Amino acid sequence: MTRTEPCHDLAHLGHVELLSAKPQESLDFFINVMGMTEAGRDGQSVYLRGWDDYEFHTLKLTEFKTSGMGHVAFRTWSPQALERRIKVLEAEGRGIGWVDGDLGHGPAYRAKAPDGHIFELYYDTKWYEAPPELRPALKNQAQRYPARGCNVRRLDHLNLLVTDVTKTREFLDTCLGMRCTEQIMLDSGVEAGAWMTATNKTYDIAFTRDNTGTPGRFHHVTYAVDSREDILRCADIFLEAGVFIETGPHKHAVQQTFFLYVWEPGGNRIEIANAGARLMLAPDWKPIVWTETERKKGQAWGLKTVESFHTHGTPPV
Amino acid sequence: MTRTEPCHDLAHLGHVELLSAKPQESLDFFINVMGMTEAGRDGQSVYLRGWDDYEFHTLKLTEFKTSGMGHVAFRTWSPQALERRIKVLEAEGRGIGWVDGDLGHGPAYRAKAPDGHIFELYYDTKWYEAPPELRPALKNQAQRYPARGCNVRRLDHLNLLVTDVTKTREFLDTCLGMRCTEQIMLDSGVEAGAWMTATNKTYDIAFTRDNTGTPGRFHHVTYAVDSREDILRCADIFLEAGVFIETGPHKHAVQQTFFLYVWEPGGNRIEIANAGARLMLAPDWKPIVWTETERKKGQAWGLKTVESFHTHGTPPV
Amino acid sequence: MTRTEPCHDLAHLGHVELLSAKPQESLDFFINVMGMTEAGRDGQSVYLRGWDDYEFHTLKLTEFKTSGMGHVAFRTWSPQALERRIKVLEAEGRGIGWVDGDLGHGPAYRAKAPDGHIFELYYDTKWYEAPPELRPALKNQAQRYPARGCNVRRLDHLNLLVTDVTKTREFLDTCLGMRCTEQIMLDSGVEAGAWMTATNKTYDIAFTRDNTGTPGRFHHVTYAVDSREDILRCADIFLEAGVFIETGPHKHAVQQTFFLYVWEPGGNRIEIANAGARLMLAPDWKPIVWTETERKKGQAWGLKTVESFHTHGTPPV
């Protein structure tokens, strides 16, 4: 199916549901170390948010027997856009059906991606209303700056592990209308990673090949802060809090994002990132293709990619 | 005309043509102080760019008898989107007609905004190809980081002075499909300023009331850098270069952008700005309305808005 | 008395005792907004510290009927250095006598400066021992990074209001062996301000003329943070906390320090500052003398000095 014009049906990444077998430790990590705010709780889930996320929540932390991702959700630009996407998902045999929504949003349509990850699309949402003690001084901000821990600002993107990068890329292109901005192609011709966007961010989702061959795993979710200096301070804070720093801070060659990776107590990988003023503005951007040789050079300033980056995913194998 | 779905015809602000009666001094300012690169020259114009602008140029500096803006141009998402916009512009009686384009892009359609400013829309463009000595180390970057002067990264937005804010806002909404994200409403009911976007940036264009009552003037054009710290360093650089710093660095209350305003030798106001990780992601954002009383508080941390900000525009009255 | 060699008797500024008629509000400000730690309390005083102050405390907050400074204390390089200073203080008729010390240090010698401010000198001190929950991850750091509020790192300097700048400067030179690094001289020949150091910091104490003619008042005490970006974030935090921002963030022309001034609830002015990598290394530095004309240009990037800076001191007149 060839598109005659770029698709603008997805507005942005909405939220990610993370699973944890250590829900209390995970919650403490997100609240006190990451500096997030609890927006509400329901059943086995706590709804969390960065201080400038406009919706009720962007992270749903759910108690589970193991780690990993429950689902990921994207908000559409309009109810009509949602209908259009559902039509394609059903035509492609990817649709699962409607769910009721939860504390943070209304009815959502679920689909299964090629590797088994659950994607939700929704338009009806709940805007966050800060209680008096969390009202910001400036009315164009969702919530008061917490001045606690890492003070993450907003959800940025997520990364999945997949057994077939190409299939997942085609699914996101065809069914969700996302655009691929950068890719890794191995010498063997196998596609090892892809970065895709639905916005002017250079990527909203990335996925890399799972070297263990296990389908449907989760790699990381990323929150954005305002500067690279903020990320250096986050590293100090993680060190003090005894959080395992997997790698960074450093600058990615792919997408040039300044990054820091840690593992939350439940085992899920969390990234803090800053993209500077880099945006994807070109409507006709051709995907940047990174070769195996280029990838072996390591990150932008030469840091070698840590081995666990290709193997550690959640749930563990 | 009510829109049933958000419009996505404009891709982004493309370039601004600035006029200067001191072309050599202005050029020296943009190259050596701002750290921009000359992409080419033609007739009385020099084409300039920030190091990560993907197009050939984002600033066309043209020798003229006085200062001000020649025209502003937006790139559309597709040829079809351009056709749709032309149809509306003509229906609204705003169309002027096609022009041939220049060194930086192909044919463009011109329109006249309510205050007389010239807007161009185009899709055919010329991607920048860096000569060998300016090729970047990372292939996902348009050009080598210059390591000279302010090192501005990319064009961000422009600001116009208008005699009727409401009319200009309605023009940008109806004819170009832009969304208003923030506004200033005086106690008298007069709209004194508006900020509009066609992207996930919180604004691509702003316009404020010209207190002198002169139509069609230019307020400023803004280049983005990667951090607030970059802007503090820019202030040091402007000081050393003897460039007039009008106000800043400080943080706007409206849109929360960290800013620094200077006047280039030709008299045009130039801003260096950083938005942190702030983006406009909500498809259903309601414009933030700032009252006269709120504006009197000054900028975010209390700096009073300088008087010249409401009167200095180009060309001078 | 001419010195044949530079004096090295003072090691550094030790602590400042601030008075407040709103002790609870002031304490909340220092703990929750400034991010300081309570080290202990005794009588009407609470002992406070930045996270990398090596001594027990650097700020003694004392309940009093009004605001202002109780005393300021400098630590000497050795017991012998203390004896030498006392000898000079007594010879100059400035000595008051020994006091017992308090929770934070041992016996100290008190002297009265020309304008009536109380100075203490001491060598015996109490090194801070962090309780288990505040122990840092790195053993070369005094205390865990709090990740709360402004996270001020360490005491930097203080500023006094005086009726006679020259007399105070001569006192600090002759009696304490401090060196003057920068000065303000009015066209009338009156010295309006001086900055003096006992270390490689470019100043440990400053004093400016009290335009109200009141002797013995306090202007501000300053805590250092690691970057200018930290100070911009502090401004966000003060805004959210409803703390009055008097002026800044901006860069001083004198000493080039990046600054931010606020008033704590008790009325005392507090500065957050960063000096970058600037140090006073030259043993034969000649004081920089700023003229009245130069001062009228405002701060480094042009911000005019606010009127209250010359009149607001504590206690109020």
Next chain:
Amino acid sequence: MTRTEPCHDLAHLGHVELLSAKPQESLDFFINVMGMTEAGRDGQSVYLRGWDDYEFHTLKLTEFKTSGMGHVAFRTWSPQALERRIKVLEAEGRGIGWVDGDLGHGPAYRAKAPDGHIFELYYDTKWYEAPPELRPALKNQAQRYPARGCNVRRLDHLNLLVTDVTKTREFLDTCLGMRCTEQIMLDSGVEAGAWMTATNKTYDIAFTRDNTGTPGRFHHVTYAVDSREDILRCADIFLEAGVFIETGPHKHAVQQTFFLYVWEPGGNRIEIANAGARLMLAPDWKPIVWTETERKKGQAWGLKTVESFHTHGTPPV
């Protein structure tokens, strides 16, 4: 020899003479990539400086058949202090004798450190006088901010490779009056590194064990910039310039300095560093002793120390 009071004879690190067999490439590196300024040239040497070094030069780049350090020089607090140090050097059998000085300073006294490195002490110096085009906007700054390349501010410290860390430490303590602030002690009882200061900087010189067993080699010289963000930008600049980045940017556990190491074209290791607001203020600081186990944890946030850090020195073995 026990000291009854701390010694204050050394004022600061004055300059380092680096040798290069590729003098033109090295010079281009220091001028265009590091952003340093040529102050003068004489014979086979070029005198270089950071923009806020107050002396004529802080780096003397000398053409030689190989790489390495020619000498390192410290300025004393006074002529008398110089005499005192010479007396001790001669008593300890370390003295070599007077040399005439060069373009940057007057007569200097040379001594040989235990590993054979040449140390110079001097008091007579030449303050830098900026030519008109390099005069700064603010009179308390040595030279105009260059706005070119890395813009290093000032010389910070140097690091030597030695065969016997303890002997070198004792030499610097006894003969030069420096204080040890941090040390590495291996499980075997061998001292593997030491950091010493003559100022309020936490170190002016460091030296680590040369794993190749070669005496008298050079490890690196360090220039300071104002912020950690500056160092991140330096990494971008080194990448663009094709300069080999050995390791970093990252934060040292020892001394907590934020660092970036590169090799200049002549092979000498160069560091760009920022210490934040960290200073050595305590007159009675006890050296922090790092164990072998602690060192194996890597740098502050976990980056492993690269192998070349223990073997690459100049001249090459």
